[in-house]
């Protein structure tokens with residue numbers, strides 16, 4: 001469903017993505033682990049087209065999308081959430097979700113009707129609100145809700161495009177353990193045919209949702225396999241401990 | 248997102264009633280002022296559409312107006328078109344020009360966008376100013392008013408013309424409001440808040456911006472046609488960036504991003520201008536001081552001030568609930 | 574005519590003179606923007622004020638009295654503006670800044686009309702800079718050469734200050750990254766004030782030297798504003814090198830455009846600006862990488 005072949009990217013002298021080859025099957029849920037600065041977000045940025053790789057290719061649903069622009073990839077069913085909230089701050093939660101759904105349905109340039117009033121968009125808003133537990137807050141403005149709810153909206157907007165593949169960049173970063181657990185429950189209830197790639201720091205939670213695990217370190221894939229295998233290896237501990245000791 | 252709040256609807260109704268009443272009773276001078284208000288109102292509706300809702304603060308709207316006014320005059324005088332086809336042609340030209348400007352400037356934001364639109368506006372100004380074909384510094388005269396004698400209306404009469412101008416304001420407002428409630432209008436507001444996210448959701452950003460700018464340009468072109476018909480004379484001064492700056496001032500005084508506010512702003516601005524300039528030749532300075540005071544007060548113009556005052560009295564229940572929840 | 578060497582020398586000098594005048598104006602504006610992210614549309618009004626002060630004082634104190642006191646007067650005015658308006662609008666975003674300073678232009682134009690009237694004021698060139706000098710086969714006004722020399726001197730001085738002194742290093746750090754500069758223990762507020770006032774003084778100086786060659790009118794500030802903005806946008810907001818490059822480009826395109834392509838000349842510079850904004854939205858030599 002989503003594949004990269006020897007993706008590489010450098011910022012000046014620093015190589016932040018080294019020869020990364022990944023392959024996600026349809027419906028696969030993969031978690032990316034890796035210490036701060038490992039290049040996880042940078043990888044996402046290349047996957048969605050916000051950053052051009054220096055070399056290598058990206059394939060979505062069998063087609064090479066490396067040369068496509070961000071919006072074109074989105075229209076082919078690729079969606080992402082951001083590590084740092086990237087919301088429509090002055091609007092209500094319903095409007096945030098509705099706008100995302102409208103654009104994804106190709107109504108973002110229409111002149112003759114209000115997409116927010118269309119049945120399709122309203123249905124999407126209702127469904128997504130149920131999926132990420134936002135139903136009670138739909139009429140609240142983003143700047144009036146708590147950080148945790150905004151975090152859920154961050155993922156909700158990505159879901160509202162009805163993607164085939166969704167990339168979530170640390171969806172629970174900065175929220176408490178309770179809320180984080182709740183969010184993982186929501187994640188597990190998402191449709192099984194949705195392909196999901198998540199960056200996550202909390203290993204226990206990661207093992208909880210993952211079908212497969214990829215570990216990045218210094219921009220390089222150092223592990224790619226099943227959660228059980230990852231849990232058994234000392235690699236993860238070394239990397240994280242190493243990062244902690246450095247810090 | 249744009250909505251017709253009760254306050255907005257009430258203000259619109261009040262403005263319409265006042266304008267119609269005034270049009271019925273005013274003398275020649277009053278009717279001239281009414282037409283002047285109408286022209287400015289259409290221009291600021293156009294500007295608020297892109298600046299207030301889309302964050303595209305333009306300093307070329309004067310030029311778009313001027314292009315409309317010149318194109319109308321030239322089409323009527325030299326190409327021999329009657330007023331209506333000439334208007335359509337002129338508006339089409341302003342629309343096309345605005346689309347190109349919007350597309351080219353789509354990548355720029357903030358002060359760079361302001362400067363880029365300024366550059367295009369000045370380009371049009373210099374072109375008209377220098378071109379002997381269009382009368383240069385002297386301008387052109389002889390723009391006709393539409394001939395509505397078939398309907399029994401004589402637009403050379405200033406009362407009929409004022410009413411016609413008011414009708415065009417209503418038309419411009421309807422176009423702007425419909426645009427804001429369309430998919431494009433929703434995207435436009437979204438772009439203002441977060442362009443990057445909207446792109447990631449699949450919006451072709453440059454096209455949305457260019458289309459919105461084109462619609463705004465069409466309205467500015469309409470204002471230009473009306474201006475040409477009103478004075479039956481056009482000069483390069485119409486295209487000057489200070490016209491755009493003044494329109495921006497009116498939008499700010501009225502209330503940026505409220506659509507109704509700028510119309511109120513246009514009414515106040517023209518009246519103020521005539522009242523103050525009757526008292527002192529230094530009316531620009533007074534306007535400047537008012538502008539500084541309004542911006543520094545951080546209120547969103549006259550109408551924005553009213554809206555926040557009313558909102559403060561009636562807090563939105565859902566918002567409170569959500570806050571308590573958090 | 575165009576094959577004649579004298580023609581090229583003459584026009585090159587004219588272009589340089591215009592460039593240097595614009596440089597004096599734009600350098601202050603651009604460094605203020607780079608440092609404080611403040612867009613001061615009223616910069617041209619400060620220049621006009623400088624011209625008026627110079628014209629007024631030259632009557633009693635002679636040309637040099639005006640020349641020296643005009644920048645000072647404008648600096649004092651700038652300091653007043655800084656504390657009354659600029660400081661509070663610094664974080665208000667470009668829109669508010671454009672509007673407040675646009676309002677200031679209105680006030681400034683009428684204030685000059687009120688004090689000095691609507692009629693142009695002339696100012697005499699000091700006797701030893703009066704007259705012409707033979708240069709590479711053309712007769713050229715000495716006063717215009719003086720403007721070129723003054724511009725070059727100020728450019729050299731500013732380059733020296735910015736690259737060789739501690740204040741200069743601080744300013745460069747501030748343009749690069751204001752938060753970092755604050756972390757390094759630089760008193761950012763005082764630096765802003767200093768740069769703003771020096772920028773104003775340079776605008777005043779430009780007004781004083783321009784006064785004898787242009788006519789001093791209430792709208793001279795408005796007229797110079799657009800060229801100044803074009804210069805800093807072409808050059809790249811915030812950079813000294815950009816201001817130099819932008820001034821030279823504007824001066825030469827404008828001057829040679831007017832003589833070689835008279836029908837297109839004024840459209841030419843705007844087309845150039847549009848081309849720059851489209852291909853390099855941050856200008857040719859932006860301050861930040």
Ligand SMILES: Nc1ncnc2c1ncn2[C@@H]1O[C@H](COP(=O)(O)OP(=O)(O)OP(=O)(O)O)[C@@H](O)[C@H]1O
Pocket residue numbers: 011016034035036037038039040041042043083
């Ligand atoms: N635009 C950029 N220019 C230069 N360096 C960058 C840029 N973006 C990221 N980097 C650097 O690339 C490296 C990888 O960054 P990235 O954000 O991908 O890490 P990450 O794995 O997402 O870390 P975290 O867990 O903290 O989110 C970091 O050293 C970062 O400083």
Ligand SMILES: [Mg+2]
Pocket residue numbers: 040041042083169
């Ligand atoms: Mg990251």
